[in-house]
Amino acid sequence: MLKIAKENLNALYAAISAKMPLIMPIKRAGQVNYGPWSESEEASIETLKTVKSPKDAFFPQSENMMKFKTDGKVLEVIDVRKAEQPFVLFGVKACDYKAIEVLDKVFLADPVDTYYKAKREAGIVITLACSKPEESCFCSVFGVDAAAPAGDVSTWLDGEYLYWQANTEKGEALTADLSALFAEGGEDAVAAQQSATRAIMQALPYAALDLSRFKPENLNDLFNDGAWTELSEACLGCGTCTFVCPTCQCFDIRDFKTSEGVLRYRCWDSCMYSDFTLMAHGNSRNTQMQRFRQRFMHKLVYFPSQNDGMYSCVGCGRCVNKCPQNLNIVKVIKTLGGKKND
């Protein structure tokens, strides 16, 4: 284990940034979100929850895919991508890292999404353990240990030091480049922080959520459960939950006419929107109840059924904090998840 004094963190950011772009929580206009660090930015690594998740780094909200040029009747497809340059994504919390593993299941499954894969391979992910999880956190329900995040490098921050541990070849290489900044030590401090964090996690209000009913064999029972009507009644269909969610990965592919031909891009989409499944001859999910049910059935039943039991919720709690109608996955789990929720 290595460590660096907290007052030297800006020097660490500068050293990383001198080598490659550093994407980390930055405070701007009163909000903290992942963005490129520079000397003039206010880094805010201690922020527990960025408003948006770091998924943009690998799956941008909007991404150009290709161009079409027409010359008379001749149509040409042009791949607009440039080779991805290495970058560091710093400060990723355990839940958000788990969410990247969820996205990997989608985008790296056959056939591989090369747009995502190129960014994933270019990125070095440095995670940061949580030390002050809050009431809306429930990552432990999904088997995430907030005190021991994975990633290429894992870090822990206390009042004095940032502790640093490389986990992968990519992480080792970055660490070697930065070695002049580090001193050895910190195992005891990290262990102490970990047990304190785990104790907080266990005592949080949502720590005992029961997921036992969310199994593939209950798919139809859950789908047909009468509770969805009441659960979804207040839903505005605004899609906020899907945009702040670190695992939501539904996308749209659209064309945009420019002066230099047609640009095809993909952008985040939301299963909460009425035109998401709209076809010329009808819509398979006509009501907001159906769309609401789709979102939660996907996270808690369909996705695990397709991915060896892995849930596509990581308990980050962003939807709990951000839904304007106070609807969220916790209410769904409490209502439909299992007997222990009663």
Next chain:
Amino acid sequence: MINETLIPKVGVITDIRKDTPDVKTFRVVGTDGKKLFEHMPGQCAMVSVPGVGECMFSITSSPTNQEYLEFSIKKCGCVTTVLHALEVGAMVTVRGPYGKNFPVEGDFKGKDLLFIAGGIGLAPLRSVINYVRHYRENYGKVVVVYGARSADDLVDFEEIQTEWKNEPNFEVYLTIDRPQEGWDDHVGFVPSYVKELGLDKNMTAVLCGPPIMIKFTLQGLLELGFEKSRVYTTLELRMKCGVGKCGRCNVGDKFVCKDGPVFRMDELDELPDEY
């Protein structure tokens, strides 16, 4: 090389056949004049007019056709309206093939086959029917029941009359919804015609058409004693990627683009009713 699944190939439209007042069949080849890719009956492809959009269509030509791909497309939305306005020589983009095909080399082999289609629902079945005609010795008796709103709405009418009806051990039954001058064949809806025909319940059936036709035809087949495990259909839902990633064409835990579009009725029974 990695398969760039979302980046399409350019296709040239070499022929446009007006099948019905609102269905045209487009013949497409690559810019080198050759077939764009190989497929199996029941599989689909994404066709796009850049600047307008990209949509999933079933490939209506048989894989045994070595020269081109064909798509029978009904004019019903943004992309299809623009496609219908194109002329021979126009270029579109095509990517695929996507999805699971009909088990023409599996469960269908050696079986008597019953194809039931309504309207544009013939498009995906035409690929299978012509594949079966090509490898005729591999399959038993073939019965086709095809219905449309009117005689003018029957897709591929010429091929049906001149080729299918002359095929040995191959029965074709056509029906239209309402009587029409010059039509001396059957009049009535497909589901009731299927029941009237008293078809052999041991045939393997393939259904495609509007959801309401599928629903009532399936009921009819079950009354005749058909088993759901030997009745196939093909589904259609909104798609953007075609490879199980964009998140919209799922029925329960199955993606129509990847796990379908071909499903057996007993498989569909296990999925939520949301298609």
